[in-house]
Amino acid sequence: MDDAEARDRLLDAAEPLFYARGVQAVGMDEIRTASGVPLKRLYRVFPAKADLVAAYLARRDGRWLGDLRAAVAAAPDDPLRAVYDWLADWFGEPDFRGCAFANAFGELGHTSDAVLDIVRGHKRALRGLLGEVAERTGGGPALADQLMLLTEGAIAVAALDPGPEPARTAYRAAAALAGAGAGADMEADTGLGSDPDAGEGAVRARVRAPGPRA
Amino acid sequence: MDDAEARDRLLDAAEPLFYARGVQAVGMDEIRTASGVPLKRLYRVFPAKADLVAAYLARRDGRWLGDLRAAVAAAPDDPLRAVYDWLADWFGEPDFRGCAFANAFGELGHTSDAVLDIVRGHKRALRGLLGEVAERTGGGPALADQLMLLTEGAIAVAALDPGPEPARTAYRAAAALAGAGAGADMEADTGLGSDPDAGEGAVRARVRAPGPRA
DNA sequence: TACGGTAGAGAACGATCGTTCTCACCGCAA
DNA sequence: TTGCGGTGAGAACGATCGTTCTCTACCGTA
Numbered sequence: 001m002d003d004a005e006a007r008d009r010l011l012d013a014a015e016p017l018f019y020a021r022g023v024q025a026v027g028m029d030e031i032r033t034a035s036g037v038p039l040k041r042l043y044r045v046f047p048a049k050a051d052l053v054a055a056y057l058a059r060r061d062g063r064w065l066g067d068l069r070a071a072v073a074a075a076p077d078d079p080l081r082a083v084y085d086w087l088a089d090w091f092g093e094p095d096f097r098g099c100a101f102a103n104a105f106g107e108l109g110h111t112s113d114a115v116l117d118i119v120r121g122h123k124r125a126l127r128g129l130l131g132e133v134a135e136r137t138g139g140g141p142a143l144a145d146q147l148m149l150l151t152e153g154a155i156a157v158a159a160l161d162p163g164p165e166p167a168r169t170a171y172r173a174a175a176a177l178a179g180a181g182a183g184a185d186m187e188a189d190t191g192l193g194s195d196p197d198a199g200e201g202a203v204r205a206r207v208r209a210p211g212p213r214a
Numbered sequence: 215m216d217d218a219e220a221r222d223r224l225l226d227a228a229e230p231l232f233y234a235r236g237v238q239a240v241g242m243d244e245i246r247t248a249s250g251v252p253l254k255r256l257y258r259v260f261p262a263k264a265d266l267v268a269a270y271l272a273r274r275d276g277r278w279l280g281d282l283r284a285a286v287a288a289a290p291d292d293p294l295r296a297v298y299d300w301l302a303d304w305f306g307e308p309d310f311r312g313c314a315f316a317n318a319f320g321e322l323g324h325t326s327d328a329v330l331d332i333v334r335g336h337k338r339a340l341r342g343l344l345g346e347v348a349e350r351t352g353g354g355p356a357l358a359d360q361l362m363l364l365t366e367g368a369i370a371v372a373a374l375d376p377g378p379e380p381a382r383t384a385y386r387a388a389a390a391l392a393g394a395g396a397g398a399d400m401e402a403d404t405g406l407g408s409d410p411d412a413g414e415g416a417v418r419a420r421v422r423a424p425g426p427r428a
Numbered sequence: 429t430a431c432g433g434t435a436g437a438g439a440a441c442g443a444t445c446g447t448t449c450t451c452a453c454c455g456c457a458a
Numbered sequence: 459t460t461g462c463g464g465t466g467a468g469a470a471c472g473a474t475c476g477t478t479c480t481c482t483a484c485c486g487t488a
Contacts, residue, residue: 001465021324024238027445038466039447049446097324102370106320110235110311120374146364146387149380153367156316160334166363173360173391180394215435241475252436253477263476 001037007045007055009035014056019100022107023053050112053104057118060100065125072133079133080178083147084171087154088164098159099152126151137178146177215251221259221269223249228270233314236321237267264326267318271332274314279339286347293347294392297361298385301368302378312373313366340365351392360391 001009013035017026028049032039046052068086075082090096097103101119108115127148134144150173154166215223227249231240242263246253260266282300289296304310311317315333322329341362348358364387368380 022321024321025325028447029445039468040466043447098319102316103320103323105312105373106317107236107238109317111239123371123374142383142386145380145383148371149367149384149387150363151367152370153363153365156366156370157337157362159319160337166359169356169359170363172356173363173387176394177387177390180390242477243475253438254436257477 001041003041003045006035006037006041010037010042010045010052011055011059013037014052015060016095018053018056019060019097019103020095023104024107028052050114053108053112054114054118057101057104057115057122061118061122061125064100065122065129068126069129072129076136080137080147080174081171083130083133083151084154084167084174087151087158087170088167091154091158091162091167092164096158096162099155102156102159123152134178139178143178147174150174215255217255217259220249220251220255224251224256224259224266225269225273227251228266229274230309232267232270233274233311233317234309237318238321242266264328267322267326268328268332271315271318271329271336275332275336275339278314279336279343282340283343286343290350294351294361294388295385297344297347297365298368298381298388301365301372301384302381305368305372305376305381306378310372310376313369316370316373337366348392353392357392361388364388 010031014026014031017030017034028039028042031052032042035042037045042052046055068083071086072079072082101122104115105119109119127144130147130151131141131144134140134147137143150170154170157166158164224245228240228245231244231248242253242256245266246256249256251259256266260269282297285300286293286296315336318329319333323333341358344361344365345355345358348354348361351357364384368384371380372378
């Protein structure tokens, strides 16, 4: 067995375990057993569990975004629809358990800066892809930000209640926003201007003082 | 010291620790030290760590939703705006670290059914509150589902990039959807009907076969 | 003043888990 | 054949952590 092959086998074994049960709930011994790679080589390829976790997230990041990008590229006439159709499909998979990166953030985001960086990078890349989709749909960055919220929201909702429905809801909202906002990026918003600080005073005055919530 | 007071002090000590660093990263000894409650009494009040975690989430659930409900009630003329102003305020708090329930789900959702139930209950209650907001804004359940996506999406985005901006983006989208969809719940959606299964064939046919993604 | 029951402080226990070490084994060069 | 570098399997180590136990001190009551 090659080191490169060992690496693949380790990641192939670790990924479904980490995704299904969380990183901390899966021990190195279980990965050893599942992969068939001896511990010695495991620790040569990944000197610490943190390295394996980072590789797991990095590989998943590449594949996930690659698949989504391919789905978008395959539907040049309606990239918006392609995004949410793809999500609907994903949400319906039997082992769907939400966003691996959001889950990793909840588990390790405060403990590991490496994990935090990967998660941030993943979301930034997703935002970039949605930016292209928004542009090709006739919208601008404002639409892209809205698509990002709808996408993240759909994933979060589907995580607790698996099924394609949240993706359909997101698509309807996205289509409505894209239709309403075609070329109307700076006046379709019913209130706040696009200056990030313009409404802050009013915003803060309207609600109570900060305190711990959720 | 009373058992009831011990309980409060334990939760007061545990909550910021759990929220800031995650449940698994905080040991019972640290909670003992931070609360000043002796270990013996700690284990009388909460026989196991899981009980303390459940109480932490339950208390936070009640307070978070109560605060949001109060903010909505305080702005009867524009409940939609109240929601996202409140969120913007929350996102700006210095110790904001995303949704405690989403984080707990990522950490323990697959291990603990009790945690899963609390998280599901929390999100269901939030969806209920947004349902009222949607209704008072002139929308129906379709708008409520969209608000849910925008809200969850804003929280998820803000978790990785703290600041009020995602709440403002969500508000703009919500206001646009509420304006566009007033009384137009069954035809404003640009494509898919409201029947959950009507478009499924097309949806599934458009994308590739399922496989592990993210 | 003696005493039973409870509280507090912290040591101790037992399990888990990441990581390292031991040791027998195998293929290969001299 | 004879060593030898590396491999595989799994035991062992060390740390952490949830939980329990021990021991001393105190308080209300007779």
